């Protein structure tokens with residue numbers, strides 16, 4: 237049976253209802269599902285040809301803009317010649333990309349790359365590398381961190397809604413995540429570090445394989461790690477024999493503006509960095525970038541991701557790096573991100589429901605509270621504002637443990653000209669609460 241694609245609204249919705257498994261069907265945020273027809277740069281068009289400013293970037297996957305011509309060309313040209321090449325054979329495109337990625341990492345270290353198809357695969361591999369290298373099992377992760385859907389990645393994910401009621405792998409302990417807005421420890425970094433020390437001392441064997449940190453926690457509501465935390469954590473983890481794995485799947489690739497990798501804003505060089513999403517601008521691609529010494533013991537056994545180092549995805553990845561540099565999108569994220577942050581902060585005056593506006597570069601959160609003193613989360617109001625944003629021409633997303641945060645992670649090509657429109661649309665969306 238070969239079907240003709242039927243774009244009519246009800247047919248699209250019904251087919252998904254009928255043929256997607258519950259596990260894939262559930263992730264649907266709007267009351268009336270959104271069908272997306274096409275995208276260009278920072279914009280999307282729905283099935284009725286309404287233009288929307290994309291402040292979600294397909295869940296942070298779109299870095300240099302939807303359907304960027306250079307990325308499309310690079311992937312199509314490779315697809316026309318050889319769409320796939322098993323890693324058993326040699327091909328220059330992934331190898332060049334590995335060298336180019338290694339060049340984005342701090343000087344003075346020997347960096348090597350293992351390409352995967354997704355972030356979760358890369359996280360699983362990073363955990364395996366750390367355990368193989370160290371000969372230890374215990375991993376420390378942070379409450380509020382999200383690392384992916386696979387067994388391994390879920391085992392270190394510290395958000396209940398993403399942890400399934402199955403026997404996830406053990407030897408994982410969670411430390412309290414620094415959250416200046418919500419935690420009783422406020423912005424006292426030393427207290428979070430003491431708490432981490434206690435996690436190591438009381439909840440683990442004392443012998444640590446690794447700690448995994450998302451340097452800006454995304455799904456839990458854009459929580460940047462405070463100055464000094466990652467460095468302090470690294471000291472404690474290394475003293476217990478472990479290495480540092482930085483999950484830059486959301487925060488990497490220039491998104492936070494001041495540096496290419498977010499960890500560069502902290503005084504630390506991780507042993508392993510995990511990348512995905514924005515690295516491929518929509519093409520399936522993930523990467524473990526590791527110090528050679530850490531990755532080397534994995535050579536004892538075979539490890540084979542069938543589509544790992546796929547030349548088509550790697551050609552797209554090379555083009556993404558090139559466009560990021562040429563169009564200075566990291567700098568753009570810094571400048572436009574600040575304008576957007578300021579504009580949204582300005583809305584606090586008229587909308588007391590906004591408790592906090594925070595973020596770095598183009599990773600911004602607007603947190604809604606019923607009362608600014610008690611900080612009681614406002615999930616019902618967030619749901620209303622969220623629905624309104626769509627009818628005011630924006631794609632955003634709800635985040636946070638209480639679904640009371642609006643998360644803005646647009647393509648890095650969002651422009652200064654878009655900012656007033658976004659702020660006006662957000663203003664109108666909040667006004668719906670009156």
Ligand SMILES: Cc1ncc(COP(=O)(O)O)c(C=O)c1O
Pocket residue numbers: 295353354355356357359382383384385450454483484485486512513522
């Ligand atoms: C920080 C972080 N790490 C890992 C992952 C997993 O990536 P993937 O969905 O490509 O498996 C995600 C996905 O949302 C993520 O946000």
